[in-house]
Amino acid sequence: MKGFSIAFFGSSLVSSYWNGAATYYRGLICALHARGHRVTFYEPDAFDRQQHRDMEDPPWAKVQVYSATEEGVFRSLEAAMGADIVVKASGVGVFDELLEKEVLSLKTADNKVVFWDVDAPATLERISHNPHDPFRSLIPGYDLILTYGGGDPVVDGYGSFGARECIPVYNALDPDTHHPVPSDHRFCADLAFLGNRLPDREKRVEEFFLRTAASLPHKRFLLAGSGWDDKQRPRNVDYLGHLGTASHNAFNCSPLAVLNISRESMAKNGFSPATRVFEAAGAGTCIITDSWQGIEQFFEPGKEILVAGSGEEVADILERLTPREASMVGLHAFARVRAEHTYAHRARQVEAIFMEEESSMGSYAGGAA
Template identity: 60%
Template sequence: MKIAFYGSSLLSSYWNGAATYYRGILRDLAARGHQISFYEPDAFDRQQHRDMDPPDWAKVVVYPATAQAVRQVLAEAGDADVVVKASGVGVFDDELLDGMIEPAAPRAIRIFWDVDAAATLDEMKADPAHAVRRALPELDLVLTYGGGDPVVNAYREMGARACVPVYNALDATTHFPVPPDARFSADFAFLGNRLPDRESRVEQFFLKPAAALLDRQFLIGGSGWESKEMPENVRHLGHVYTADHNAFNSTPLALLNVARDSMAQMGFSPATRVFEAAGAGACLITDAWEGIEMFLTPGEEVLVARDGMDVIEHLSTLTPERARQIGDAALRRVRAEHSYALRGAQVDGLLTQYRARVMEAAE
């Protein structure tokens, strides 16, 4: 099928945590014979911070962040069998969602793909005129980055015909164990941009333990942290490009994962970095959220912390041998059960199913 996908960016992960998610799923769909056209705006300096060249498995159209350019790229939806609007493009989100429906062919499958469902649902509950809420009756399917039954039920209550979670996963072609790199040497490391609904968790689960364990070395990567006051044993790297993620994940004794507040409250929403870290064989310490056992077994494949004191206790007792055992177990689990090949197969099955429905309804 021809898939027209309107998203934030395929070529850049700069202020765009969904990039590796898009890459993993769309690459697999292309390998299954689907023709991918990805439309991304030239916005937020992402094109100046590309970490991927245009791939041979997708046509990537970078358009100016103007209303005229949006109209031009939306016109191309008429040639597609599947039209997808992802959340969080960052510019002209409402216009893209409203505008994708009209030009789509009558037999096209119309999908909204929500990569931050908890936040979107909060917005929709507060605003009956929200663009997504208005569009739901015209959409065939809502796909989400995670959220489990709570997200599915909430979307159905809002009027979605169907909602299916497609969870993050491991792309073993891009994320895998590598030898340690001295640039990323640390006892505990965190990688993530500074966001309002993440910062308090970073303070509790990362900066508080750093202040309590001044004899340990802490490392933080991601944009926005340069102005944040931190203990002297915390080293800040700035933006870490995807090409360095394997070394960043493979080198420290342990890595931290923290969910954004909205995702932690909803549960069943593992971040992409959970699978990227596990795919590198990292020993991961994560904040507690409902549903984690669906992805990694606490105490065996991941360490779970309820607060900063739990992080301190984990780090105080964690040995290199124990860290390797946990990392190796996590690697085996994600390779077996959480690959983008499996996620791609899931989406491919859904597209086949909905294509049959649309064709039957048109007869």
């Protein structure tokens, strides 16, 4: 099979700085390259991401950094002409409305133009509350909507706005990037959380992490991610700031457990496991997650992941969690993620979608491809 040429407009492939989708892009695009597809990733020079790169241009994708101006956008659109697949991801950060409209001008009889939503619950909530949102009228013009997750609620939501087809492509693991490593004393703690400070996450971090730490003064907690510098924290919470992806394995492997906290929109919608969940599972880590609908589609609660409905439940789990139990949960998660949730699985799914090999792909849910 001849591989596709794919023009991909996204936030950043080479920097995870204020860019939670970076590892999702990397895992998928690397796996698509391994299957013979050629990706050019167009990203703006914005938000100091180029000054905070955590990788060089990879051999499995061509990276084109354009100036964060209208001229830069149109130059990139011109360069993308002729691609078999043109992808506009959500949340590029600059000129999103312009890109969402103008990528549709690249549509021909021989290609597909795709909108790839990495924050679908939030997008659908936004356009539902604003009948004048310009993206609403563009949805039917895309050949396909792919999403970072969201399950049937997101599929139905996009369908109500006239999407031709909407298919979730869930987060996953790149085993070459995220895997077990020796413990690092810098990251040793009873519970660690990694996530940037965002408006629809902050209250949930207060509930599930900071209040938990305050209720367990005899335990040590570790917070990493951008934006928490001036956030009031209990004395037993150490703050690391932005943590580059090169340190994620050691961060996952060193504490007794790591905590996953969904953003408000994703927790409300369900079926939206964060990239961090698969990264931690790939490192053989014991994961405690806030509760959201659809967890069992990816990991078995109680065996492969521990689920808490509140900060008090996080504290209860942490109080009784032993190193042996944590190790067993991590081992079971490791086996599950390697067997069913790698980016190689997701790349096969995406390839099948693009080739239209299966007419029933619209009902495709998480699990092995």
